[in-house]
Amino acid sequence: MTDSDGPVVLIVEDEPDVAETYKLWLRDDYEVRMAHDGDEGLELLDEDVDVVLLDRMMPGLSGDEVLERIRERDLGCRVSMVTAVEPDFDILEMGFDAYLSKPIRSEQLHETVQNLMERSEYDALLQEYYALVEKRATLEATKSTAELDENDQYVALKEQIESLREDLDMALGGVEDDEDFIATLRGLSNEEET
């Protein structure tokens, strides 16, 4: 996520009526960009985009191909596949973060976009948590236990870690959901390659 005006959703959908409907539903809460095929989608995609709604069946580049190029570009955005058929588990293996099967209701669309935004928040929290844990480990590796107990910075750090850990447990409902779990792990792998 970035500091631009608000969360940005990119809709890649070849049917104009369908795309307009999604935009209508989302535009009060998000900045919406629209592309009517894969090439245009890739053009409109930049670091400000948080969530991509990607139609799987389009003339020209398919949704799968677009996804592959998005992942190659290493943007932090989350991608939901939009499909006419209910997929099985494979969508997670294919690298999508979520899926929506048509016809989509407004409520569903909001839920999915919101969940994807929450995942990005979780990733950011986890990164913050790690930074503190690493700091603590450095102190522990260089000072004795007695020294640490008297070190204000260390004591404060321990408290910060504890409170962030609680925040993380609350975020995403503690990664209860299989999709959240896999998508979070995929986020780790993507990040590591940078």
Next chain:
Amino acid sequence: MYDLSSVLDFDEIQSVEPGSSILISGPAMTGKEAIAHEILADGLRSEEGAIAVTTNDEASDIYEDFQGRVPELSPTQLGLIDCRGDGDHDSTEGAYTHHVSSPGDLTGIGIGITKALEGLHTSGYQDGRLALVSLSTMLTYTDKKTVFKFCHVLSSRLDSADYIGLFTIDSSAHDEQTVQVIKQAFDGLIELREGGDGREARVLGIGDKPSDWKSI
């Protein structure tokens, strides 16, 4: 609650809360893997599910090992995630087996664990234990930051499944800072060492205070 004290005789681990993740740390050749797998076997004997994630051993070898430890084992009690990325696999008839391309393929490991949990639930095993052997191998494929986050996320997933997790690390294979970082992803720690009169262990982070070193 999970009772691990029949494997390691410590009061601290007599009733381990569901959702706990424990690191088993010690230098090479102190039997970390054997302890992790015996804790799984002990659960299998009481009709729990078990998931073994292995970075060095073939799934079928682990399967045979469990058959040896637990004669009454039902294959559908067991999930096996083989991360060696090796082409050959012998049969693990009936067990929920998943092969992952490499110990650095975190998404693949996650998918394997998800499928195993799903399978075990379907077979009627609501409680269970997962062992991952070893984090040291994963650390040769990916950095400590990624392994830390992986452990944290996996622990959260196990927590919501009411499983307990056991993870091994070879403390002599990494710098102290790395071990200190990884430790913090866990609720508790079982530490092993070679003492004057053989192997010793102690338990930290579970219970009110650390236990003393004790011969095992």
